Amino acid sequence: MRGINYFFLLTLLAARPCLGANADIIMSPAGKVEARTGPSSQWVQVENNVRIAPGAEIRTGKDSKAGVFFPDGSRFMLGNNTIFSVDTANKKKAGFQLKFGSLKAAVAGLFSNRFEVRTPSAVCAVRGTEFDIDVAKDGGTEMNVAEGLVEVNDSKGAMAVVSSEERIKVGMDGMSRPETVSLGDERAGMAARPMAVRQETARERTRTMMEELRNRELKANEAQLGKDSIDAFGKRVRIEEYLLRPSNKEFQVLFLSRRAEADSLDWGRLTERFNSKIPDDISQVGKIIDGMYFSKTMPANWLKYFEVYLTNTIDSVKETIDFGNPVPVDFSGYGADIGSRYYPSFVDYKQILSGPGVALALGAGAGGLNADERMQFRQLQDYNATTPGQFTWTQSVINNLGNLGVLEQITLDPTNVSDVQEYGYTNALVDNAGLYDNGLSEDLTISPVTTVSNPSGSGKADYLVSTTYRDGSILSSRKLLVSNEGEVLGIPGLADSSSFLKEGSFNLEMVVTSNLFQGRNIDVLLAPEILSQKKGATDTPDTFAIK
């Protein structure tokens, strides 16, 4: 026990983390210990710590021992009746000889490039190790490695790496195969010793890392599928979208936006219903929609009904479009060679609000709607029904009494070259907004006031349209393009309605507010493509280029 404490104290003395190889090697004797500077020198008894240099030899007597301490924290403990020498001690090689006796070593491995202990029968290259060596009178060497690795070479050229809790015997006639020490052997280490625990912990973490990576990947997959995002206001939004097939003529896309911290759910639904059966592969329906406008022949199938429904579970805004069956229309105004093309006989767009606040508004429930619904806006485009041989475009809004009244009604003759130019028209039948230079003035009982602004200023995809109707109801729609980080997309100049129809690497956040929503709003993240489709369906023929 005394020896152990003594050993420990000296270890602390040598406990600087690392020193250059030129630093001293100290020998500390206990009992009868002699040393000499070289083979030709006289043995001198050593009683205090001394520096030792290459060429030095140390021998210990009966019941005596000596410690050899290196600047990097490495140490040898020489047992009794031992002869030990220092051959070299420089950066390239630290070589020692154990000619006879025993040695216990703890080697940090930083003192020199190669740390070697030679015995009469073996050369032991040390990696960073605790081991002990016994050399018998016949030169036979027995080495036990407590911790770490020692590379052992014998005189016959054989080599073995000896690891923790292994022992090897090397005789003058060569080495035997290293053996694992028996668990009953006093040289066996403890089952849960620190080095073993560290190694076991590291191996376990390697295995567990597989599961860690899978957890990370699950999270990334959610993001890759667009299910996890940050909105423009810094709130985490979970998004789920589902495809529904209520019938073989129809599909719906249901999109849910959940903000857990606000405990809110906003959801929406896109519905597309066709005249006849649509393919199982829903990706084909885009071609059907394209084919219903300006087809030279009667389309095989066409869209009958389109709906975007957004709600915060209490209030909602619903935009619906009903399409009439395609009819042949003479589009010669686009060019003599265009001739007759098929076009929906009518396109009827409606915007309907609902909710408990809407139920209290004037005109709620009118027109066959539910008691908590009110149509706020309608745009009907028909061919040949209102005005023979022409398209009639009728826009109706809520007036001061809460009734839907005609704001604008104009006609478009598809055979007339000037009419089919963009924003061209033949005749304004009604002009209550006073938009056209025809002597009619704005009717302040019906003409709503619309303001447009960019809340984030110029250079950001943030666009707010607010409409105040003459009954005092206000409906605002704010659109923002946001990254998954919630950063609003930078764009050149001021955003306008067309800024949100481009597909790109941003989510569309749409915030609908109304004073009829009693302080609530509807705030959904959705794919910009939904808006593109709606716009495509509600464009008037004068905005098309016919091929």
Added chain:
Amino acid sequence: MKKIIISLLFLAPVCAGAKGLEFTGKLDLFGGQYFFEKQSGAFNGYGSFDAQLAKSYSSSSGFFVSARSIYTGFKQVNELSGGGTLFQQSLDNSLGAKWIKRFEGGFSLKPRIGAKNQLFRETKDEKWGCGLYDFWRYEAGLTLERKTRLGLSTPWLYQLSWDVYSTRYTWFKSLASQYGQELSAPDPGSRVLDTITNQFSYESELDLPGFMKADLFAALSLIDYPDQKVVNSAGSYLSSKRSDSYQALNLGLSKRFNDIDALGGVRPVLGVTAGLANLISNQNHLDTDPKHLKFIRSYYDYWETRLAPNAQFTFLSSGLITRLGYEFAARRYVERLAQESDGVYASGRLAQYSSSVSFEAVYPLARPLDLKLQGSWAVSRSNTRYEQVYRYNYESAMYFAGLEWRF
């Protein structure tokens, strides 16, 4: 869990004073920052406590308890950044116990149990303990180890392990399961991220002559998603549940070379690791985006390869250790298609390539205390240009510096 670990932190040194108990571990305190493209996260802290308390009854039996707690105030480069958030704080607590029973002939049997809890804050309004991706994981495992030799020259240690992990996301439930019924939404399952993994692995370590080490790790993981239904091409969710099989093979080789006689002596250790992995899943994907609705079978299946050379240089005169690492990884999905910037599906399969460079310097201030500096830079590239919901092409970087105390 947190209380248990804090208690352990204070009790462990006391217990360690008891006969036969050994307490080891380390404490890291760092500060650092994360960068994604041209954005930078705020400077924040990183703290890690990692300790083991061991008790040996004899050379043949003993056990140890390990506890680890990590707080990260900034994101790491190795997080899958493309869909994540710049802001991220996480708290990771784990506790485990392992029994070690050794037998003659180099055999050991090591059963273990453990639990882990990970908490995230990824938006500024997300509160601790309420993170969307917070999870608990319960683990158990059994390892059979053999320490033997490969011929005369080489010690050989190998382990055969079976580990089971049950992961439960505390808050994550599909929205459809919560709100979908009244909306006639399909039922994709509720706890769609929860998994039960059975992992069978083989690990082998060889200490080769000439200061070389070689290791091999092979794993087969069978991952069940008990509450995630398989989707079909019509958007319907079937009664069958998602089931994945993940196979991985990693090889590592390192060698210590002769000291370089410069700057007071420099000891180089060079190494390389290579890996091959493959995931097979029965789950499909239906893209409901109205503009490009698409059904993709076996959406998650991929092959991945990795190659990572590394170098360590120890400056013998000062004790400074520097590590440099590079990693290249390529992942190719078997069925998942790349997309153009407008989301249109391309004909080629999605491929992702990433490269990262890491640097670490460790300077010993005293025997148990190191000053550490780490930095990483990574670039990710892909043949997909559609980045509406996830960034496939980006650069990220991070650094952190601080102190490590080992005890």
